[in-house]
Amino acid sequence: MALFRQFLLNSKVQHTLSTLRYKTFAIGAYFQKINNEYTLKLSLNMKRREWFAGLWNHSNQVNLPFNFSNA
Structure with a gap:
């Protein structure tokens, strides 16, 4: 999470883990199959x-x- 926060968000505000979870991971989603x-x-x-x-x-x-690495 530290690398995610540092390299991807690139924000001046240091969000807490619960805020990051809400903003990025707690999102309703589903898969739809169209033409295989x-x-x-x-x-x-x-x-x-x-x-x-x-x-x-x-x-x-x-x-x-x-x-x-894959080791």
């Missing part, structure tokens, strides 16, 4: 949806100062 392909449907209002999409986009651009 699953799509994740999230239940977010438009303001939070923009923030959440920005979080996903930012996560693709972050260069972490370490590498993950």
Whole structure:
């Protein structure tokens, strides 16, 4: 959670773990199958949806100062 907070949120405010859980993980969702392909449907209002999409986009651009290994 510390790495998530530091690299992805990139916020000046240090949110508590319960706030992060509410904002990022406690989201209603379901899978929908269309033409043998699953799509994740999230239940977010438009303001939070923009923030959440920005979080996903930012996560693709972050260069972490370490590498993950499969060992």
